[in-house]
Amino acid sequence: MADQDVSELLAAFDAQLRAHVHDPLPAGVQVDRDGPLVRTAGFGNRVWLEYRDLGGLDGDELEALVARQVQTFAGRGEQIEWKLYGHDLPADLPEHLRAAGFEPEDTETVVIARVADLALESPPPEGVAIREATRPGDMKGIAGMEEVVWDEDHGWLADLWKEREADPDSLRIFLAEAGGVTVSAGWIRFPSGTEFATLWGGATLPEWRGRGIYRALVAERTRLAAERGRRYMETDASDDSRPILQRLGFTAVTTTTPYVWSPAGV
Numbered sequence: 001m002a003d004q005d006v007s008e009l010l011a012a013f014d015a016q017l018r019a020h021v022h023d024p025l026p027a028g029v030q031v032d033r034d035g036p037l038v039r040t041a042g043f044g045n046r047v048w049l050e051y052r053d054l055g056g057l058d059g060d061e062l063e064a065l066v067a068r069q070v071q072t073f074a075g076r077g078e079q080i081e082w083k084l085y086g087h088d089l090p091a092d093l094p095e096h097l098r099a100a101g102f103e104p105e106d107t108e109t110v111v112i113a114r115v116a117d118l119a120l121e122s123p124p125p126e127g128v129a130i131r132e133a134t135r136p137g138d139m140k141g142i143a144g145m146e147e148v149v150w151d152e153d154h155g156w157l158a159d160l161w162k163e164r165e166a167d168p169d170s171l172r173i174f175l176a177e178a179g180g181v182t183v184s185a186g187w188i189r190f191p192s193g194t195e196f197a198t199l200w201g202g203a204t205l206p207e208w209r210g211r212g213i214y215r216a217l218v219a220e221r222t223r224l225a226a227e228r229g230r231r232y233m234e235t236d237a238s239d240d241s242r243p244i245l246q247r248l249g250f251t252a253v254t255t256t257t258p259y260v261w262s263p264a265g266v
Contacts, residue, residue, distance in 0.1 A: 009112040010087070010253040012232060016194040018085075019052045022170065023192045026163040034072075035065055043163075044156045046079040046260070058090045066100045070261055079262050085110070086255035094259070102259035108236040111250035115197070115225050115233050118249050122219035124176060125211040128183065130220050133173035136161050141182035142175055142201075149203040160187070174220055176204075176213050183208040188221040190228060197225035199235035214244060 019038040021031050029042040036055045040048040049069060057065060066082075073080050082097055084104075094104070124130050133139065139161045143154040164171045170192065176184040186201035199221060204213055225233055236256050237245050246252065 006251060006253055009232070009251060012195065013110065013112060013234060013253060014052060017191060017196055017198070017234065019050050020191050020194065022167075022189075024167055026159075027166050028159075028162075034068065037065070037069070039069075041078070043159055046081045047073055049080060049082045054089065054093075056089075062090065062093070062096055063099075066096050066102075070100055073261075074263050077263050079260060082259040082261075084257045084259050086257075094257075097259045100261065102261045105258045105260055106238070107255050107257040108238055109242045109252045110234065110254045110256055111237045111242060111245050111252050112232055112234045113245075113248070113250040115222060115230055118219075118222045118233065120219060120223045120226060122212065122215045124213055124216040128176050128178045128208075128211070128213055128216075130174055130176050130216055133161075133164075133175055133185075138173070138175060138182075141177075142173070142185040145182045145185060145205055146201075146203055148205060172221070172224060174217055176217060178208070184213045184217060186214075186217040186221065188224060190225075190230065195231035197221070197228065197230040197233050199233060202235075202241055214241065215248065218245070218248060 021038060025031065026043060029040060031038060031040050033039065036051045036053065036057070038050050040050070054062065054065075069080055069082070080102075082102060084093060084097070098104075133142070139157050143157045146154040146157070160171075160173070164173060170190045171187060173187040174185065175182050184202070184204035186199060189198045189200065191198065199218065202214055202217060222233065233250075235241075235245070235250075237250075242252070
């Protein structure tokens with residue numbers, strides 16, 4: 001894809017998705033602001049810090065902004081995730097975060113596609129069926145699968161179901177099953193007031209990988225995005241999923257690295 005097209009996709013992403021606040025908010029989720037930062041609490045086990053840009057903050061002003069987040073949430077005993085993008089300024093922002101005690105987690109690649117350019121048909125392999133999650137019990141199967149893949153607790157997925165119940169038009173959850181066992185899952189969000197649909201999840205049990213299940217889940221959600229008239233599809237891709245998504249027509253536009261600060265004992 002030409003550099004001009006990449007720039008267009010990135011500009012749409014920056015303008016529409018970064019620091020986006022969905023309307024309505026899920027129950028129990030609170031959003032406030034500190035300067036350029038949008039701070040989201042009450043979803044999952046972290047406070048999320050996002051921004052469209054930092055408005056030219058640098059040096060002592062930037063250091064004060066970062067330190068203020070630690071001071072605010074240390075008293076509440078909450079983890080903080082500062083979502084850093086590869087094209088963020090200033091260039092020494094990672095150094096400011098590390099100096100305040102933030103630690104980087106795995107870097108992912110932001111990939112975007114025009115929905116009109118994506119294939120809508122990609123059936124799952126024989127013996128695997130894809131369906132939409134329709135009851136709370138479906139989340140137990142998804143959480144069990146995710147815990148096998150990532151070797152960590154996924155009890156927070158109960159919050160995902162609450163989000164779906166509160167606003168089913170903005171979140172749809174799909175799972176792939178074989179013999180009654182959840183082998184993969186993914187969900188799609190429709191951020192309010194944007195041209196985007198965003199993909200989440202996509203983990204697959206190790207013994208079921210390489211059979212086209214992930215691709216079939218993407219196609220299922222692409223059909224839904226097309227029906228809803230969304231222009232773009234975006235996701236943060238791991239090193240495992242990025243090559244698959246690029247073969248399907250997604251374009252890498254930047255990277256994203258979560259920088260996490262944790263209070264003592266967390």
